[in-house]
Amino acid sequence: MKQSDTIEKILNAASELFAERGYSETSLRTITSAADVNLAAVNYHFGSKRALIKAVFSRYIGPFCVCLNDSLDAHQSKSGDELSVDSLINILFSSLFESLKISNANPEQFMRLLGLAYAQSQGFLRHSMIEEYGATYSRYMVLLKETMPNVDPVDFYWRLFFMMGATIFSLSSYESINGILKADFGRDSSMSEVVDLLIPSISGLLHGTSR
Amino acid sequence: MKQSDTIEKILNAASELFAERGYSETSLRTITSAADVNLAAVNYHFGSKRALIKAVFSRYIGPFCVCLNDSLDAHQSKSGDELSVDSLINILFSSLFESLKISNANPEQFMRLLGLAYAQSQGFLRHSMIEEYGATYSRYMVLLKETMPNVDPVDFYWRLFFMMGATIFSLSSYESINGILKADFGRDSSMSEVVDLLIPSISGLLHGTSR
DNA sequence: GTATGTTCTAAATGATTGTTTGAAATTTAA
DNA sequence: TTAAATTTCAAACAATCATTTAGAACATAC
Numbered sequence: 001m002k003q004s005d006t007i008e009k010i011l012n013a014a015s016e017l018f019a020e021r022g023y024s025e026t027s028l029r030t031i032t033s034a035a036d037v038n039l040a041a042v043n044y045h046f047g048s049k050r051a052l053i054k055a056v057f058s059r060y061i062g063p064f065c066v067c068l069n070d071s072l073d074a075h076q077s078k079s080g081d082e083l084s085v086d087s088l089i090n091i092l093f094s095s096l097f098e099s100l101k102i103s104n105a106n107p108e109q110f111m112r113l114l115g116l117a118y119a120q121s122q123g124f125l126r127h128s129m130i131e132e133y134g135a136t137y138s139r140y141m142v143l144l145k146e147t148m149p150n151v152d153p154v155d156f157y158w159r160l161f162f163m164m165g166a167t168i169f170s171l172s173s174y175e176s177i178n179g180i181l182k183a184d185f186g187r188d189s190s191m192s193e194v195v196d197l198l199i200p201s202i203s204g205l206l207h208g209t210s211r
Numbered sequence: 212m213k214q215s216d217t218i219e220k221i222l223n224a225a226s227e228l229f230a231e232r233g234y235s236e237t238s239l240r241t242i243t244s245a246a247d248v249n250l251a252a253v254n255y256h257f258g259s260k261r262a263l264i265k266a267v268f269s270r271y272i273g274p275f276c277v278c279l280n281d282s283l284d285a286h287q288s289k290s291g292d293e294l295s296v297d298s299l300i301n302i303l304f305s306s307l308f309e310s311l312k313i314s315n316a317n318p319e320q321f322m323r324l325l326g327l328a329y330a331q332s333q334g335f336l337r338h339s340m341i342e343e344y345g346a347t348y349s350r351y352m353v354l355l356k357e358t359m360p361n362v363d364p365v366d367f368y369w370r371l372f373f374m375m376g377a378t379i380f381s382l383s384s385y386e387s388i389n390g391i392l393k394a395d396f397g398r399d400s401s402m403s404e405v406v407d408l409l410i411p412s413i414s415g416l417l418h419g420t421s422r
Numbered sequence: 423g424t425a426t427g428t429t430c431t432a433a434a435t436g437a438t439t440g441t442t443t444g445a446a447a448t449t450t451a452a
Numbered sequence: 453t454t455a456a457a458t459t460t461c462a463a464a465c466a467a468t469c470a471t472t473t474a475g476a477a478c479a480t481a482c
Binding site for chain 4: 423424425426427428429430431432433434435436437438439440441442443444445446447448449450451452
Binding site: 021022024025112115116118119120153154155157158159161162163164165166167168169170172173177180181184185187188189194197198200201202203204205206207208 | 232233235236323326327329330331364365366368369370372373374375376377378379380381383384388391392395396398399400405408409411412413414415416417418419
């Protein structure tokens with residue numbers, strides 16, 4: 001067994017358990033026994049539980065930022081003109097799924113971890129999240145804002161949070177929502193079907209006019 | 212000091228602290244010392260921490276369901292014809308704020324508690340929430356669905372979760388979002404301004420067409 | 423093969439958790 | 453006023469938590 005095996009086993013078990021139960025609700029004993037490693041391994045390899053939480057989080061958000069940045073580079077150099085709202089939203093989601101495919105990870109898990117990070121406003125995760133992906137975040141937001149020059153910036157900012165909420169909330173409950181749908185309508189939706197439904201909804205949300 | 216004072220003091224302190232930090236992150240000692248009551252008071256009056264969490268939750272969601280039901284009754288008896296999407300959304304939010312006014316409570320606090328309840332998919336709160344407001348929830352959803360007869364029911368259900376996500380996520384972070392806005396644009400939004408922005412956005416989201 | 427540095431392991435540490443206890447204080451009822 | 457019932461209180465309880473420790477096991481390099 002190599003060194004990296006232990007670290008990876010811990011990260012995998014921790015990702016799953018954190019997403020399932022929450023950070024405080026998951027003890028190191030639960031994680032280490034699920035990962036089949038010694039209790040002390042977490043503190044040895046990561047230093048502390050808090051550092052493990054950050055590591056789990058970074059494993060998702062790091063590759064995502066890289067993918068999004070690359071994708072934005074590609075699209076900006078290709079088409080000299082401005083990007084549209086819908087193409088920017090498409091870029092966002094395709095970057096998300098591309099990064100998840102690379103790290104062989106679960107979209108629902110990532111969304112749950114994101115939701116938990118926001119749920120605790122006091123939490124240290126918000127700060128480390130801003131530090132880690134603040135630049136990519138800003139870049140994307142500026143581009144999106146440019147597609148809607150007539151919208152008041154404060155209004156626009158609020159609508160962004162509406163968008164984030166719709167995405168994180170629904171995708172992080174993907175499994176349980178699907179369970180309800182299967183019980184009530186006899187059919188469920190694949191993740192990509194949900195995203196295909198989410199994208200035009202977000203577009204409608206960002207424009208936000210009553211009809 | 213009457214008996215009910217202790218119970219109320221505990222509920223008030225617990226609401227604030229739970230919304231701020233989360234359920235597991237708030238100890239009974241923190242709550243009781245903030246409420247200025249004895250540590251044993253929680254177990255004496257509520258039985259357990261879990262029961263206190265339920266009680267805090269019910270204090271918000273109970274009156275909200277009553278208000279929403281009453282409001283639906285009033286509108287259905289008044290106008291014989293069907294309600295529109297926008298009027299139903301308006302009813303939802305005005306019921307929310309009416310119930311909060313009655314219980315002299317904070318909308319952001321309620322939204323945070325709601326978000327936390329959803330964040331923990333394993334959590335017992337989801338079950339007790341469905342039991343408590345499942346009937347009102349269903350009634351409202353059926354009415355809303357009737358306003359959009361051409362939309363596939365599964366699609367409609369997903370859009371509802373998009374709507375809930377946008378609402379809960381943004382309103383539960385109202386303070387911190389406003390902090391960012393004030394820093395970046397020099398002005399912030401009142402809660403009712405945000406809701407006025409949210410309502411047409413939700414309308415756009417529910418119809419969900421790209422433009 | 424020996425030496426060196428890394429990783430693993432079982433056990434213990436001290437702090438914090440929710441909950442219980444039994445007596446004191448207080449309120450209620452007669 | 454007296455008796456009964458309710459509520460408060462300080463203290464202790466057992467369980468669990470993250471973290472530390474020191475030695476065993478292991479790998480690597482000379």
